[in-house]
Amino acid sequence: MREISTAESHDLAVVGTGVIGALTAYYACRREPGLRILLVSHGSRGHGATALSAGFDTPTGRDAAQRELALRSTTLFAKLAGELPGLPRRDLPVHWIVARSGATALDATLADGSRTTPVDADRHQALSRVFPGLRVGGDQVLLSTAPMAVGGPRALADLLLDQVLDRPGNTLAEGFRVTGIRRDGRRLELVGADGSVLTAFRTVVAPGPWALEGPVADAAQARGARVKKVVAFHVLTPPPPGAPALVFEDEDAFLLPDEAGGRWILSITSPDWDRGPDGPLAIGPHDRALALALLDRHVPGFVPHLTGGRVFSDCFTPGHLPIVDTTDVPGVVMAIGGSGSGYRLAPALAEQALTLLYGRTTAP
Ligand SMILES: Cc1cc2nc3c(=O)[nH]c(=O)nc-3n(C[C@H](O)[C@H](O)[C@H](O)COP(=O)(O)OP(=O)(O)OC[C@H]3O[C@@H](n4cnc5c(N)ncnc54)[C@H](O)[C@@H]3O)c2cc1C
CATH class of the missing domain: 3.30.9.10 (D-Amino Acid Oxidase, subunit A, domain 2)
Known part of the structure; x- marks a missing residue:
């Protein structure tokens, strides 16, 4: 029989602790400081594309949609620099x-x-x-x-995750590979590869290059990822x-x-x-x-x-335009398709994911 975690459900689960997941969790804390956040990574928290990223930020776009993401990310990076002394980022x-x-x-x-x-x-x-x-x-x-700018994507993700995890009620589950997410009444059940389950009321999935094999695999494939x-x-x-x-x-x-x-x-x-x-x-x-x-x-x-x-x-993703969208499971949003630009577009993607989940309440 599968094991069910007896721990209290978190308000928000963020699957993925790369730069997109880390920013999502950080912005969620900023919007609503009391929110209890569960961070989930199938490896150690630093495992993923972010750890190896070059961190080059050219605020450019192939089309209007990408340019809008780039412009919004530039604004959000500037805000972050004001909030977080020591943000690993400089102009060049x-x-x-x-x-x-x-x-x-x-x-x-x-x-x-x-x-x-x-x-x-x-x-x-x-x-x-x-x-x-x-x-x-x-x-x-x-x-x-x-x-333009160059940053340290891994150091940025670490800095943000530290901020999130410093708050009481927030937790990191490492080594937990989510295979599926299903709704059970008001709660979402995140089912692990070992059969164990974590629960939350809402979830953002930011799986980086694992998009095609995890809980949003079907949705990602359907969108041409x-x-x-x-x-x-x-x-x-x-x-x-x-x-x-x-x-x-x-x-x-x-x-x-x-x-x-x-x-x-x-x-x-x-x-x-x-x-x-x-x-x-x-x-x-x-x-x-x-x-x-x-x-x-x-x-x-x-x-x-x-x-x-x-x-x-x-x-x-098609056109190298990242996809932030709802999925078939209500309360689950995916942010996929960094397309080699996932660091420089990450702030806008994280913001979009939270807007889809919570509506446009307060800006990050
Ligand atoms: C060599 C290299 C150079 C790059 N250079 C640049 C650059 O100069 N500028 C730029 O903008 N972009 C660059 N990129 C792209 C950018 O780094 C990525 O698009 C971005 O890091 C993706 O971030 P992410 O948070 O989506 O994914 P990741 O950093 O890969 O994180 C994914 C997270 O999801 C977790 N996860 C995935 N599936 C599951 C699951 N089923 N259950 C639990 N956890 C799961 C992983 O454990 C991990 O924590 C580069 C990429 C590489 C590889």
């Missing part, structure tokens, strides 16, 4: 290499309506010292935007203080300075679809070939320093 200059014919389209992606500006010869020369051998193709241009490998290489040479990021817009890739780590992070777009987070995930020779070709084209001086990196999986 950003430059872009893009096809001359794509410059207008790039402008259109900027969520705040700002525009790119051409990089002049002096700045180009200065950038060549930071990005050794910097090459811009004959049909390409080198552009600047206003500063898939999983894909995400790869970020390390370039083992220290960036100078204040170094900018360089985005290769046409290749969907970027170089990000990791000053604390004494290296650069080179994020590329892996073509490896349907790679879940529990499968064997490794940086393969074809990933390296892609990264080397990119560096060879644009920053050949970095080629000898390309060594190792980080690899995980993320959930991608």
